[in-house]
Amino acid sequence: MELLEIKDLSKKYENKxxxxxxxxxxxxxxxxxxxxKNGAGKSTLIKLINDLLTPTDGxxxxxxxxxxxxxKKIISYLPERTYLNKQMRVNEVxxxxxxxxxxxxxxxxxxxxxxxxxxxxxKLSKMSKGMQEKVQLVLVMSRNADLYILDExxxxxxxxxxxxxxxxxxxxxxxxxxxxxxxHLISDIERILDEVVxxxxxxxxxxxxxxxxxxxxxxxxxxxxxxxxxx
Amino acid sequence: xxxxxxKYDLKYMIRNMCVFYILSVFFAITTRLLSLxxxxxxxxxxxxxxxxxxIAMIADIIINVMMRSWVRFRDSIYKDESYLTHTLxxxxxxxxxxxxxxxxIFFFVGFVFVILSLFIAYYTPHTWLIIKEYIKAITTGFNxxxxxxxxxxxxxxxxxxxxxxxCGFLGIILGYKMxxxxxxxxxxxxxxxxxxxQTLVLSLVFVYGLFDNSVMELFxxxxxxxxxxxxxxxxxxxxxxxxxxxxxxxxxxxxxxxKGVDIx
Numbered sequence: 001m002e003l004l005e006i007k008d009l010s011k012k013y014e015n016k017x018x019x020x021x022x023x024x025x026x027x028x029x030x031x032x033x034x035x036x037k038n039g040a041g042k043s044t045l046i047k048l049i050n051d052l053l054t055p056t057d058g059x060x061x062x063x064x065x066x067x068x069x070x071x072k073k074i075i076s077y078l079p080e081r082t083y084l085n086k087q088m089r090v091n092e093v094x095x096x097x098x099x100x101x102x103x104x105x106x107x108x109x110x111x112x113x114x115x116x117x118x119x120x121x122x123k124l125s126k127m128s129k130g131m132q133e134k135v136q137l138v139l140v141m142s143r144n145a146d147l148y149i150l151d152e153x154x155x156x157x158x159x160x161x162x163x164x165x166x167x168x169x170x171x172x173x174x175x176x177x178x179x180x181x182x183x184h185l186i187s188d189i190e191r192i193l194d195e196v197v198x199x200x201x202x203x204x205x206x207x208x209x210x211x212x213x214x215x216x217x218x219x220x221x222x223x224x225x226x227x228x229x230x231x
Numbered sequence: 232x233x234x235x236x237x238k239y240d241l242k243y244m245i246r247n248m249c250v251f252y253i254l255s256v257f258f259a260i261t262t263r264l265l266s267l268x269x270x271x272x273x274x275x276x277x278x279x280x281x282x283x284x285x286i287a288m289i290a291d292i293i294i295n296v297m298m299r300s301w302v303r304f305r306d307s308i309y310k311d312e313s314y315l316t317h318t319l320x321x322x323x324x325x326x327x328x329x330x331x332x333x334x335x336i337f338f339f340v341g342f343v344f345v346i347l348s349l350f351i352a353y354y355t356p357h358t359w360l361i362i363k364e365y366i367k368a369i370t371t372g373f374n375x376x377x378x379x380x381x382x383x384x385x386x387x388x389x390x391x392x393x394x395x396x397x398c399g400f401l402g403i404i405l406g407y408k409m410x411x412x413x414x415x416x417x418x419x420x421x422x423x424x425x426x427x428x429q430t431l432v433l434s435l436v437f438v439y440g441l442f443d444n445s446v447m448e449l450f451x452x453x454x455x456x457x458x459x460x461x462x463x464x465x466x467x468x469x470x471x472x473x474x475x476x477x478x479x480x481x482x483x484x485x486x487x488x489x490k491g492v493d494i495x
Binding site: 100 | 232235238239243246311314315317318319320321322491492493494
């Protein structure tokens with residue numbers, strides 16, 4: 001059974017399609033780059049998988065389950081915005097995640113917070129946006145989920161932290177899980193990708209194994225992307 | 232999962248409401264302490280200020296439960312926090328029920344603090360006797376027990392306020408569904424639903440009046456001379472109607488939520 005299967009998925013806003021007839025199958029144990037220009041439909045696809053948008057047509061199956069309670073138990077999602085209640089302290093948020101997600105490893109989260117020099121007694125409202133984003137990444141990566149979906153995890157982060165985030169992603173997901181990373185910063189994540197999915201104008205433009213693609217085009221993924229989406 | 236959701240919703244409300252509870256009790260105590268038998272002009276002024284502050288806090292308790300419930304509902308279902316809310320492994324019904332029960336609980340808690348503050352500030356055996364005699368006069372006139380009168384009065388006030396909350400929830404849900412995140416339409420919808428619910432209750436009481444002359448007199452007569460039977464019927468019928476409307480609206484809210492959301 002595929003980890004993620006998308007059949008004829010479309011999302012329409014008024015008269016314009018944000019996604020049109022998407023068909024996609026992703027299996028376990030891979031890191032997949034979801035790449036595309038601004039407004040190509042990456043975030044729309046991710047939000048549909050996470051029940052934040054309602055599809056106009058089509059179906060999404062996660063391990064055979066439609067989007068719902070069962071799919072949410074196995075997906076760990078990092079959105080591009082800060083979503084935590086600012087009134088809470090970090091340790092309260094840890095308890096919140098422990099309450100709702102059976103696969104949340106609170107000890108691992110505390111360890112990661114310590115690595116990032118984040119005080120778990122601090123109020124979120126007293127933290128900078130960057131610090132809040134790090135807390136969110138820790139929360140998401142401290143789950144033993146089957147599918148991690150990271151929407152622009154490197155946006156607005158300095159290069160040193162970017163490396164730390166990539167290392168955290170690599171070292172903290174289990175081998176049977178998959179990670180979908182949506183980003184513009186292709187050169188930064190290229191080294192960790194097993195597979196790429198290019199989205200353009202709401203449609204899948206390309207899906208390929210990264211090594212095969214590099215070999216075939218004799219270029220890096222970043223170069224192939226630039227070539228393909230040249231303005 | 233409902234219990235877990237409720238735990239965090241209640242925590243949020245306690246965090247935001249406790250200041251009003253504390254202040255209302257504080258000003259009730261100062262009002263009581265300043266109401267000395269022989270008052271100087273300054274003490275009289277302070278006593279009036281303290282009493283005014285307490286009344287303001289009591290109003291804040293009721294208004295804030297409503298406002299906070301709406302804001303909490305909007306934020307966790309449609310704003311940034313919704314990215315977490317909708318990705319929790321819980322049903323949409325549980326999300327809604329948690330907000331519904333949270334509001335219910337905080338209305339009760341609010342009422343308790345309002346009565347407690349009034350009791351602390353103004354209770355004397357004499358004032359208690361006056362209130363008792365006043366209620367007794369009404370209940371004797373309407374041929375009903377004091378317990379029934381107090382219960383039905385509080386129930387109607389409670390249902391009326393809760394109806395307003397429900398109209399707000401439904402307004403937020405439909406407003407966001409139709410306007411793609413514009414709050415203005417939610418406010419307008421909430422207001423329209425409130426007017427509709429009030430008109431509906433009044434219309435149905437009127438329909439009931441077609442079969443009961445004492446109730447129809449309320450619509451025909453120009454004087455406020457409520458018949459014993461009319462009051463009883465009005466109280467019971469309107470309570471039942473409010474309950475039906477509140478639960479009807481909650482069913483609509485859940486149905487629309489279950490059809491899915493579109494978060495910006």
